[in-house]
Amino acid sequence: MRRKVILSLLVLALAAVLPACQFAKVGARCSASQGSARNDSHVLFCVKGRWKASLTIGQAADFIVGTWPGSVAGLAPEYTATAGGAFPSLVVAVKTRSGQPAANTDVTFTATSGPGFAGPQSFSVRSNAIGTVYTWDTGASAMPAVRMGSGVGDVKVNITAGPLRDPVASFVLHVNGGTPTSLEAVTGRDQRITAGEAFQPWTFDVRDSIGNPVIASSIEVDGGALSGVSFSQSGGTITVTAGPQYAARQQQSLVVRATVAPKLGSAKTVLGYTTWTVVPGPPDDIDIDGDAQTAPVNTRFSGSLVVDVIDEYGNSVTGVDVTFTPIPAVSGASGTTTPNFNFNPFKAVFVDANNVSGEWTVRAEVAGLSTYDFTLTNF
Numbered sequence: 001m002r003r004k005v006i007l008s009l010l011v012l013a014l015a016a017v018l019p020a021c022q023f024a025k026v027g028a029r030c031s032a033s034q035g036s037a038r039n040d041s042h043v044l045f046c047v048k049g050r051w052k053a054s055l056t057i058g059q060a061a062d063f064i065v066g067t068w069p070g071s072v073a074g075l076a077p078e079y080t081a082t083a084g085g086a087f088p089s090l091v092v093a094v095k096t097r098s099g100q101p102a103a104n105t106d107v108t109f110t111a112t113s114g115p116g117f118a119g120p121q122s123f124s125v126r127s128n129a130i131g132t133v134y135t136w137d138t139g140a141s142a143m144p145a146v147r148m149g150s151g152v153g154d155v156k157v158n159i160t161a162g163p164l165r166d167p168v169a170s171f172v173l174h175v176n177g178g179t180p181t182s183l184e185a186v187t188g189r190d191q192r193i194t195a196g197e198a199f200q201p202w203t204f205d206v207r208d209s210i211g212n213p214v215i216a217s218s219i220e221v222d223g224g225a226l227s228g229v230s231f232s233q234s235g236g237t238i239t240v241t242a243g244p245q246y247a248a249r250q251q252q253s254l255v256v257r258a259t260v261a262p263k264l265g266s267a268k269t270v271l272g273y274t275t276w277t278v279v280p281g282p283p284d285d286i287d288i289d290g291d292a293q294t295a296p297v298n299t300r301f302s303g304s305l306v307v308d309v310i311d312e313y314g315n316s317v318t319g320v321d322v323t324f325t326p327i328p329a330v331s332g333a334s335g336t337t338t339p340n341f342n343f344n345p346f347k348a349v350f351v352d353a354n355n356v357s358g359e360w361t362v363r364a365e366v367a368g369l370s371t372y373d374f375t376l377t378n379f
Helices: 002-017 058-064
Strands: 036-038 041-045 050-056 069-071 078-082 091-096 106-111 122-125 132-134 153-161 170-176 179-189 191-194 202-208 218-222 230-234 237-241 249-260 269-277 285-287 292-296 305-310 322-327 336-338 349-355 359-368 370-379
Touching: 041 058, 050 058, 179 249, 202 249, 202 269, 218 230, 237 249, 237 370, 285 359, 285 370, 292 349, 305 322, 305 359, 322 336, 322 349, 336 359, 349 359, 349 370
Parallel strands: 078 170, 179 269, 191 269, 292 370
Antiparallel strands: 036 041, 041 050, 069 091, 091 132, 106 122, 106 153, 153 170, 179 202, 202 237, 218 249, 230 237, 249 269, 285 305, 305 349, 322 359, 336 349, 359 370
């Protein structure tokens, strides 16, 4: 079937070159003004007043087809472009099927897949006298103002030239985002967890001015006191992860810096940030300070009794009530306690000895936890 189509095109091509294309008989009289003719098998030319067979139809067709474009030299299989930006500057040489330069030929570039071009999906450029095509306006050869579409992805471009519709070459344009203008936290913003838990992954999207994803050439992540931080990149999305956090932290920032370094021009860096907080877990135990003190009778002990309620990872838990209860000795040695707020968020009391010498106890008690007895001595 394909052979029949090609043969039909060859006949059409021959007819285009021989516009009169009248049928004639070899040896019949003719005049030079009649141009060329044909019979069933040959092309005829008028020689000395008689029709003479020169080339067979097939030979003439081969000659004509040999002048048609058949290949493109200097074309790479892949190029890059920027979404919304200009079509890349290419220099290619169009050859005829016989290997000669295809001079002064209209060469058409057609986007057949992906985001394509902005506007019409094909454009034509005329080759110069030596068959070279420039995809920018050289002055000598005009180039339409072709821009890429607004999306990103791969665009297949076919090149056609001459009368045949089949491509003589094709290539792929990898269309990327433009200059980055924003880096936004998409998931995981402003997380708050309890000590011992892990944060959900944070994702940040790098975008250009028209919303296309942009692939960063370098990435920096500053999580402050966040431990076990790592990151990965997939296209224009940066994912930040961290392991379980055991230390309670008040609100801190997670900052991501993404830099894009183009082949031409200056690098551009954009910042994205969010916050994270680790709160203590439930009360699990207490730490104490001020045990085993001595003081003269009727005076204040030099150190306060301090209780720090902690979770299982040693983080101070605030807002927990602590009860301090003096327990007198059999001898009557004892004292009194007064709240000391200078140790916030810990719970603390001043202790004053009574007028009896001896060892006695102050019991610290936290609901749901074991008690602790401070041993004090009046002398």
